[in-house]
Amino acid sequence: MNRDLAKLTMGLPQAWATFLTDWDRSLRSGNYPSTTRYNYLLAAAQLGRYLAGDHQREPHEAALTPAAVTRRHVEAFQAWMIETRSPATALNKHKALQQFFKWLTVDEEEIDQSPMLRVRQPKTQRQLVPIFQDEDTKKLLDTCEGKDFVHVRDKAIIRLLSNTGARLSEAANLQLDDVDLSLDTVRYRGKGGKDRRVRLGPKTARAVSRYVRARSRHKGFGLPHLWLAVRGAQPLTGNGIKLMLKRRGLRAGVDGVHAHRWRHTYAHEWKLAGGDTGDLMLVLGWTSDDMPRHYGASAAAERAQQVQARMGIGERV
Structure with a gap:
């Protein structure tokens, strides 16, 4: 810093x-x-x-x-x-x-009153964040085919974001010790210093395991950070992951690729499967009840349309 x-x-x-x-x-x-x-x-x-x-x-x-x-x-x-x-x-x-x-x-007691006291917050229009379809994620993963370090690393990152709905900062700040491949779990350090352990699915655990093996042969293997840059002994930062996702998106022909879309998608899939909101908050590291509503807004509209089509209101006559 x-x-x-x-x-x-x-x-x-x-x-x-x-x-x-x-x-x-x-x-x-x-x-x-x-x-x-x-x-x-x-x-x-x-x-x-x-x-x-x-x-x-x-x-x-x-x-x-x-x-x-x-x-x-x-x-x-x-x-x-x-x-x-x-x-x-x-x-x-x-x-x-x-x-x-x-x-x-x-x-600091440098000023008697904050100049922000009567400054109004800018009004913003809440836009629905589109969720990822499975085929979108598959297209991104298809660009990672290959056994060289960068492909193995990027596939593990994409699978991790898709499988766990982690924040970009949480995924980027992972340490090697946060990964437990005997239990197939990772420990995220969330906002406010709140740690949580999340289970990995079989495909994600396999991708992370393969990356860890490739990492052991990398020049930066002695660093504590999980994700390493391709060149030199240095970590891959959150901004580096953001740029990687953008490049993969362009190559795959998928627009608007960023980590938070998988977080929205995770909330959507969870609710669509009838998952409990309280459990979702634990898995995604939320403490406010407002977050499930915010992250589920895009998905809620889609679920409502599915219910509407199933009920067939106005179509029975």
């Missing part, structure tokens, strides 16, 4: 860089996951760069220190995010900045 932090703070005024460094230390002491820390810090760094950017008509103190940021500055940044990115991205930045200025207010 230190390398990422250096990139995020590069070119920022000294006060902004110092505050972000201190905030990162505070987040690490609170055992926040690395992905959460990065997203939080990225939002604050983007705000700092926006305030110091060329589009600012006149210099102001907020460009030099986050302690001078006002509600007007945040609202302008938020509107810019909506225009140049999307409302969903702006909402994520809003939530991250809430945490940053809360830290400045409560922990």
Whole structure:
């Protein structure tokens, strides 16, 4: 994370860089996951760069220190995010900045009141995430045919995501010790430091086992990380997995390939088979009742259509 932090703070005024460094230390002491820390810090760094950017008509103190940021500055940044990115991205930045200025207010006592206090959250339109069909996953797996390291590794990753519905960060952060091939299980470290052990299906367990054997002959075999990059003795990061899935999707002719689609698909298949919602929450590492509804939204529409066709309302006359 230190390398990422250096990139995020590069070119920022000294006060902004110092505050972000201190905030990162505070987040690490609170055992926040690395992905959460990065997203939080990225939002604050983007705000700092926006305030110091060329589009600012006149210099102001907020460009030099986050302690001078006002509600007007945040609202302008938020509107810019909506225009140049999307409302969903702006909402994520809003939530991250809430945490940053809360830290400045409560922990550091640098400001008396957060500038986020009366900034409205951007309204977003919830889009249904399409689920993966079995043939889509098969097309991706077909691109991994071969015995060389990259094909064996990528097949194991795709099967793991499909078979367990793991978050990208959970799959990417797996350590070699998290895999128990005697019981065919993996241990995921979820949000909030909550561990859970998930059983692997036979095909997934076989793919992971083959990868572990190939990994033992790789230059980076001594690293604790489960997934290794092709070249050199270094781990495969979450971003590396994301790019791999994108490449495999293009090669297979499958649009929109990302890890979270398998998570939505897992929830859909579970509910379609009549699985218990409480058990689903345990398997996927959820603590909020809202999550099954959110992840099942796309699938719920499909299930409703299946029920509608079966009932034949209006077709009996």
